[in-house]
Amino acid sequence: MQSKPLAGRLPEPPSPIADDGDETHFCGTCAFSSACIAAGYHKPELAELQCLVEHVGPFRAGEHIFRTGDPFRAIFAVRAGTVKTRMVDKEGREQVLGFYLPGEVIGLNAIYPEHFPCDAVALDTAYFCRFSFPAMSALASRVPAVQQHLFRMLSKELGTASLLAGDHSADERVAAFLLDLAGRYAARGFSGTRFHLSMSRGDMANYLRLAAETVSRVLSRFRAQKLIAIEGRELELLDPAGLRGIGQALLRD
Amino acid sequence: MQSKPLAGRLPEPPSPIADDGDETHFCGTCAFSSACIAAGYHKPELAELQCLVEHVGPFRAGEHIFRTGDPFRAIFAVRAGTVKTRMVDKEGREQVLGFYLPGEVIGLNAIYPEHFPCDAVALDTAYFCRFSFPAMSALASRVPAVQQHLFRMLSKELGTASLLAGDHSADERVAAFLLDLAGRYAARGFSGTRFHLSMSRGDMANYLRLAAETVSRVLSRFRAQKLIAIEGRELELLDPAGLRGIGQALLRD
DNA sequence: GCTGTGTCTTGATCCGGATCAAGGCGACGG
DNA sequence: CCGTCGCCTTGATCCGGATCAAGACACAGC
Numbered sequence A, B: 001m002q003s004k005p006l007a008g009r010l011p012e013p014p015s016p017i018a019d020d021g022d023e024t025h026f027c028g029t030c031a032f033s034s035a036c037i038a039a040g041y042h043k044p045e046l047a048e049l050q051c052l053v054e055h056v057g058p059f060r061a062g063e064h065i066f067r068t069g070d071p072f073r074a075i076f077a078v079r080a081g082t083v084k085t086r087m088v089d090k091e092g093r094e095q096v097l098g099f100y101l102p103g104e105v106i107g108l109n110a111i112y113p114e115h116f117p118c119d120a121v122a123l124d125t126a127y128f129c130r131f132s133f134p135a136m137s138a139l140a141s142r143v144p145a146v147q148q149h150l151f152r153m154l155s156k157e158l159g160t161a162s163l164l165a166g167d168h169s170a171d172e173r174v175a176a177f178l179l180d181l182a183g184r185y186a187a188r189g190f191s192g193t194r195f196h197l198s199m200s201r202g203d204m205a206n207y208l209r210l211a212a213e214t215v216s217r218v219l220s221r222f223r224a225q226k227l228i229a230i231e232g233r234e235l236e237l238l239d240p241a242g243l244r245g246i247g248q249a250l251l252r253d
Numbered sequence C: 001g002c003t004g005t006g007t008c009t010t011g012a013t014c015c016g017g018a019t020c021a022a023g024g025c026g027a028c029g030g
Numbered sequence D: 001c002c003g004t005c006g007c008c009t010t011g012a013t014c015c016g017g018a019t020c021a022a023g024a025c026a027c028a029g030c
Helices: A031-041 A044-051 A133-142 A144-161 A170-187 A201-208 A213-222 A238-248 B035-037 B044-051 B133-142 B144-161 B170-185 B203-206 B212-224 B240-250
Strands: A053-059 A064-067 A074-080 A083-089 A094-100 A120-122 A128-130 A192-194 A228-231 A235-236 B053-059 B064-066 B074-082 B083-088 B094-100 B121-123 B128-134 B194-196 B230-232 B234-237
Touching: A031 A213, A044 A201, A053 A074, A074 A133, A083 A201, A094 A201, A094 B133, A128 A133, A133 A144, A133 B133, A133 B144, A144 B133, A170 A192, A170 A201, A170 A213, A170 A235, A170 A238, A201 A213, A213 A228, B053 B074, B083 B203, B121 B128, B128 B133, B133 B144, B170 B203, B170 B212, B170 B234, B170 B240, B203 B212, B212 B230
Parallel strands: none
Antiparallel strands: A053 A128, A064 A120, A074 A128, A083 A094, A083 A120, A192 A235, A228 A235, B053 B128, B064 B121, B074 B128, B083 B094, B083 B121, B194 B234, B230 B234
C-alpha cells in the first residue's frame, strides 16, 4: 500500500488551504485565481463560479480521485496535497504521467475522450475543488476570461507534456525534474529551494523513464557533488545554477 | 536541406484538397468539420468561421510555417501535405514533437506562452487554413459548438502527447507509430494500409527517441517478418494485427 | 559522363542504464 | 522484544540500442 513513512509530515489537516476565502474570494494559489482576477471579483458571473465548485476531500494517500474509464464530468483543482496521474496497461505495468501540486488542475485530458484516460491517485492527504465541466463550459461561453483561462491551462499542459519528450541522460532528467518541481512550488508561493518530495523514488523513476535504482544513484551523486541536500524525501537545492547547467537541455528548449 | 528524393511523389498541386468546398461548406477532412456539422451549416455564425479563415500556401518541403518565438496569432489546419513540429535546443539538437497530416491542427501549444514554442516545418508541399485565434475565441464565445471543439482538440492532443511517454522497446515504438499513422490516415478517409511516409528515417527516429539506424533495422526486420512491405518511403501494412500485437502496450493503454 | 550530397541500409563495437542481488532502515503489529 | 513489510541504497552483471564505420543508391549540378 501507499504509506507516509516519515513522522514529521506537513500538518495538512490543521491548515490545508492557503487561502480558502469567503463567498467572493478564491484560493490564492488556485490555477483559476488569475481568471477571477482578470474578470474582477465582483461580477455576478463569478458568483456562479462559486456555485459550480464543490470542495471534496480529504483523500488519503493511495486513494483514487478518479479511475481510468470513469465518465468525465468534472475537472479538479488541487487545494492541498499531491496527486499522481498514471496509466496501467493490460500487463499491469504502470506509467506515471505527471505529478500535480496545490493550485494545479487534473482531468483536462479527459475532455476529448469523455472518459478519464488515466487514474489519479493521492500521494498524501489531499483536498480538491471539483468543477463541473458542463457548468464550467457554459460559464466560459459567457465570461471570456474563463474561456481564455481554460484554453491557456490546456495549452500549458501541452507544453509540459513535451518537456520530457527528448532522449536525455539520467542526470539531465533528474536535474530538470527537481528544478521543475522547485519552479512550480515557487510559482505557488512555497519555497523553491526546500520542499518535500511527495512521491516515492519508484514513481519519480517511472515518470522519468528510469529505474528506481538509477534515480537513487543520481540523487546520491548530486548530494556528493553538493548540488542538493536530501534525506529521505526532504530536499534542499544547494546549487540551483549547477542543476540548471546539467538539466538545461530539458528546460525551455 | 530537405529534399524529395523519390521521383513518383503524390501529385499534390493538381488535387491538393479533399473537399475545399464553397462558401458554406468546409474541407471534409478538416478537424473543424464536426464543429460545423454540429452547429449546422447554415447558421450565420458559421459565415464568420469562413471570414476568419485564410488559405495559405503552398509551402515547399523544408519551409517554416512558423518559427520558435514567433508571436502567436493563429492556429493552422493542414489542408494538404505533412508537417513536423520540432524544438531545437541551444546546442542545436533537434527534437521532433509530432507529425501532422491533412485535417489536423498545429499551433495549439502556443496559446499559453503566446509565442510559438516550436518550429513547424513542411515535409512536403503543404497548404493550410489559417484561423486567427482572437477571432476564433470570440466566435467560440458565441457558438458553444466551436468552443467545445477547441476544448476537445486541445484535450485530444494531450492524450497523444502521453502516448510515447513510456519506456518501450524499439519494436513496440515503431509498430505503434505505424499503426498510429495508419489510423489517422484512415480517420481522414485515406487508405489505412498503404501510404507514403512523408518524414525521413531520421525524423521518425528522432520522434520515437531512437537512432535512425535502429529504425532502419526494425523496419527491415518487420519486412523480413512479412508484417509490412516497405520500399523507400512507400509503406504497406501487410499484417496490422501482428503489428498491433507488438505495439499494443503503447496503444490505448 | 563525373562528382557532390543526402538518405538509407547493414555490420561491428561500446556504453548507459536496466536488471539482479543483497543489505540497511524505519514503521508497524504481534 | 522481534518479525515483517515497504522503501531506499549500493554493488555486480548484462543487454538494447547508440555510436562508429562503410557502402549502396538516387538525384542535382556541372
